[in-house]
Amino acid sequence: MRVPTAxxxxxxxxxxxxxxxxxxxFQEILPLRLKNRVSGKADSSSDVACLQEMGVxxxxxxxxxxxxxxxxxxIQQFQKCYKFYAxxxxxxxxxxxxxxxxxxxxxxxxxxxxxxxxxxNPQ
Numbered sequence: 001m002r003v004p005t006a007x008x009x010x011x012x013x014x015x016x017x018x019x020x021x022x023x024x025x026f027q028e029i030l031p032l033r034l035k036n037r038v039s040g041k042a043d044s045s046s047d048v049a050c051l052q053e054m055g056v057x058x059x060x061x062x063x064x065x066x067x068x069x070x071x072x073x074x075i076q077q078f079q080k081c082y083k084f085y086a087x088x089x090x091x092x093x094x095x096x097x098x099x100x101x102x103x104x105x106x107x108x109x110x111x112x113x114x115x116x117x118x119x120x121n122p123q
Contacts, residue, residue, distance in 0.1 A: 036120045040109040047089075050081035 057078050060071040068075065095102060101111050 033121055036116050038109045038112045038116065049085035050078055053078040053081045 053074070057071060057074040060074045061068070064070040096108060096110060099110075099114075101107070101114060107115075
Protein backbone atom coordinates (compact mmCIF):
# COMPACT_ATOMS: atom_id res chain seq x y z
CA MET A 1 0.00 0.00 0.00
CA ARG A 2 1.31 3.38 -0.98
CA VAL A 3 1.00 6.24 1.47
CA PRO A 4 0.76 9.73 0.00
CA THR A 5 3.33 12.26 1.12
CA ALA A 6 0.59 14.64 2.24
CA UNK A 7 0.07 12.41 5.27
CA UNK A 8 3.60 13.10 6.49
CA UNK A 9 3.61 16.77 5.55
CA UNK A 10 2.36 17.90 8.94
CA UNK A 11 5.71 16.92 10.58
CA UNK A 12 8.08 18.90 8.34
CA UNK A 13 6.12 21.98 7.38
CA UNK A 14 9.16 24.15 6.83
CA UNK A 15 11.64 21.49 5.74
CA UNK A 16 12.64 23.47 2.65
CA UNK A 17 12.21 26.92 4.15
CA UNK A 18 15.25 29.21 4.35
CA UNK A 19 17.10 29.40 7.64
CA UNK A 20 16.00 32.13 10.02
CA UNK A 21 18.64 34.73 10.86
CA UNK A 22 17.74 35.14 14.50
CA UNK A 23 18.21 31.43 15.23
CA UNK A 24 21.76 31.36 13.78
CA UNK A 25 23.34 34.82 14.10
CA PHE A 26 26.20 35.88 11.86
CA GLN A 27 29.58 35.84 13.60
CA GLU A 28 32.27 38.00 12.07
CA ILE A 29 35.57 36.11 12.28
CA LEU A 30 37.68 38.54 10.23
CA PRO A 31 36.88 42.19 9.54
CA LEU A 32 34.67 42.65 6.48
CA ARG A 33 36.92 45.03 4.57
CA LEU A 34 39.57 44.69 1.90
CA LYS A 35 43.27 44.69 2.66
CA ASN A 36 45.48 47.45 1.32
CA ARG A 37 47.57 45.08 -0.80
CA VAL A 38 47.18 42.25 -3.30
CA SER A 39 49.37 39.15 -3.44
CA GLY A 40 51.14 38.32 -6.68
CA LYS A 41 50.13 34.67 -6.76
CA ALA A 42 47.44 35.07 -9.40
CA ASP A 43 49.82 36.63 -11.93
CA SER A 44 51.81 33.43 -12.33
CA SER A 45 49.33 31.97 -14.80
CA SER A 46 50.67 30.11 -17.81
CA ASP A 47 50.13 31.83 -21.14
CA VAL A 48 49.73 29.63 -24.17
CA ALA A 49 50.90 31.50 -27.24
CA CYS A 50 50.10 30.75 -30.88
CA LEU A 51 47.95 27.72 -30.19
CA GLN A 52 46.20 27.91 -33.57
CA GLU A 53 49.46 28.09 -35.53
CA MET A 54 50.93 25.24 -33.48
CA GLY A 55 47.92 23.05 -34.27
CA VAL A 56 48.17 23.79 -37.99
CA UNK A 57 51.90 23.04 -37.93
CA UNK A 58 51.46 19.70 -36.17
CA UNK A 59 48.65 18.73 -38.55
CA UNK A 60 50.90 19.49 -41.52
CA UNK A 61 53.77 17.52 -40.00
CA UNK A 62 51.48 14.58 -39.32
CA UNK A 63 50.15 14.59 -42.89
CA UNK A 64 53.69 14.72 -44.32
CA UNK A 65 55.15 12.09 -41.96
CA UNK A 66 57.16 14.70 -39.99
CA UNK A 67 59.24 15.90 -42.92
CA UNK A 68 59.85 19.58 -42.25
CA UNK A 69 60.64 20.67 -45.81
CA UNK A 70 56.98 20.23 -46.83
CA UNK A 71 55.71 22.53 -44.06
CA UNK A 72 57.87 25.63 -44.53
CA UNK A 73 54.88 27.98 -44.74
CA UNK A 74 53.39 26.73 -41.45
CA ILE A 75 56.77 26.85 -39.70
CA GLN A 76 57.28 30.46 -40.81
CA GLN A 77 53.79 31.43 -39.60
CA PHE A 78 54.41 29.83 -36.20
CA GLN A 79 57.81 31.52 -35.83
CA LYS A 80 56.33 34.89 -36.82
CA CYS A 81 53.50 34.49 -34.30
CA TYR A 82 55.86 33.47 -31.49
CA LYS A 83 58.23 36.37 -32.25
CA PHE A 84 55.29 38.81 -32.02
CA TYR A 85 54.19 37.20 -28.73
CA ALA A 86 57.70 37.33 -27.23
CA UNK A 87 58.18 40.97 -28.28
CA UNK A 88 54.83 42.06 -26.82
CA UNK A 89 55.53 40.20 -23.58
CA UNK A 90 58.98 41.82 -23.33
CA UNK A 91 57.48 45.30 -23.87
CA UNK A 92 54.84 44.68 -21.21
CA UNK A 93 57.48 43.49 -18.75
CA UNK A 94 59.62 46.54 -19.50
CA UNK A 95 56.76 48.95 -18.78
CA UNK A 96 55.96 47.11 -15.53
CA UNK A 97 59.58 47.31 -14.38
CA UNK A 98 59.63 51.05 -15.10
CA UNK A 99 56.57 51.49 -12.90
CA UNK A 100 54.37 52.92 -15.61
CA UNK A 101 50.69 52.28 -14.95
CA UNK A 102 48.87 51.61 -18.18
CA UNK A 103 45.16 52.43 -18.12
CA UNK A 104 42.80 49.53 -18.64
CA UNK A 105 41.28 46.51 -16.96
CA UNK A 106 44.33 44.23 -17.04
CA UNK A 107 46.53 45.44 -14.19
CA UNK A 108 49.13 43.25 -12.53
CA UNK A 109 49.61 43.01 -8.78
CA UNK A 110 52.33 45.69 -8.62
CA UNK A 111 50.12 48.24 -10.35
CA UNK A 112 47.16 47.32 -8.13
CA UNK A 113 49.30 47.72 -5.01
CA UNK A 114 50.37 51.15 -6.24
CA UNK A 115 46.71 52.18 -6.55
CA UNK A 116 45.87 50.66 -3.15
CA UNK A 117 48.69 52.64 -1.50
CA UNK A 118 47.45 55.80 -3.17
CA UNK A 119 43.81 55.20 -2.12
CA UNK A 120 43.84 53.08 1.09
CA ASN A 121 40.76 51.71 2.82
CA PRO A 122 39.62 53.65 5.89
CA GLN A 123 40.51 51.98 9.17
